[in-house]
Amino acid sequence: MEIAENRDAEKVNVTVTVRYFAILKDQRGLTSEKVSTEAATLSALYNDLAAAHGFSLKQNQLRVALNDKFVDWQEPLAEGAQVVFIPPVAGG
């Protein structure tokens, strides 16, 4: 919804917070960052970040959460959203 309002040309630029855990945290060297992106989906955002920072994990090894809920990779991004890419887990 907000995307539609904020649209100025073809691409929309939103700022989201990305939190990093485990191997992604090590590879990014950060626990979280604000990212200004034109990516329309979580999938596109991960591809951009993986290319920029050389993340070793492929998207199909990850799950993704938006605002503390597991969501689909095709979910659109909204201004101010919190994004977490979830590496293979190993609890217990």
Add this chain to the structure above:
Amino acid sequence: MEIAENRDAEKVNVTVTVRYFAILKDQRGLTSEKVSTEAATLSALYNDLAAAHGFSLKQNQLRVALNDKFVDWQEPLAEGAQVVFIPPVAGG
């Protein structure tokens, strides 16, 4: 083996200790007794005692132990043996 040695006619008389647990203890009114018997096997001994004291459990509901080991009902009796008839169990 001892039965053969002690045989004086057709029947051999041996004295064994019978211990009672649970419902058999209640029905006999004793925790243990010495029994002088001509029964050749544990099976025969139980039948005699059940008839004498009105035990409600049938032999096929019981297991039997001789000298602290589970044994077959056809096991012969020896002088001084300890016999336990084991009602249906309910541990745990």
Add this chain to the structure above:
Amino acid sequence: MFKFAAEKFEIDPLKKSLEDDRAGAVVCFEGIVRNRNEGKAVVTLEYEAYETLGQTEAENILDEAHTRFGILDALCVHRVGELKVGEMAVFVAVTSAHRHEAYLASRYIIDEIKTRLPIWKKETYEGGSSDWVNCQHLSSASACEASHGSK
């Protein structure tokens, strides 16, 4: 390690005796005296055991669990005497490298304990009636029914 306990016992020292750096999993089972059994309100419960044979049979069960499941260690303690609702009647602890074996062994041990150990329980109900509970035998279900005086 198996033992009968005539009094309440603490489980921490028992678990401590199983500590092992190779252990990745500990599964503990506690069997507790419930306030109801088959629809009747239970007040107290008395366990009676044929302890000599029970000890041997329980040690056999623990050995079998070792052999079958490759666990690190296992122990079981079973109460005898009079117990109240909420008291622990039986405790089983198993350690293993991975959890799968510990769960299987724990379940095996308690199932075999309940089926094979010469232990009997007499429940006393609200109103004062009591009954030997004995439907866990190898005998047929109908034989079990028959052996239950009050059912």
Add this chain to the structure above:
Amino acid sequence: MFKFAAEKFEIDPLKKSLEDDRAGAVVCFEGIVRNRNEGKAVVTLEYEAYETLGQTEAENILDEAHTRFGILDALCVHRVGELKVGEMAVFVAVTSAHRHEAYLASRYIIDEIKTRLPIWKKETYEGGSSDWVNCQHLSSASACEASHGSK
């Protein structure tokens, strides 16, 4: 009840919170840091969790266990931070009227916790090398292999 614990915790108060006269069975699982993992000598282990999402997901798992198995109650505590060999990483306790449901629910909870909770562990080995352990994902085995730097 689920919680993350940043420090060592006692299990007795947790178990006490589950006490219930209707309970006939308590099954407890403890996941312990082992001294070896896949052939390497482990010295310490660090758990990192995405706690907000982990809390929700763990509560979902406990709710599922209730619904599926008809247990009385269940709880789980998962450590985060640095742990040494022998320390408890995760604790699961389940109470039910009869043991069958308690065993099934306990196993269900720990299996789902290990698969679904956003928790990661970094093992530090003798010699100082370390590795994020991460082969429990929904992704394929080959993807898992690839994600293990040191294998």
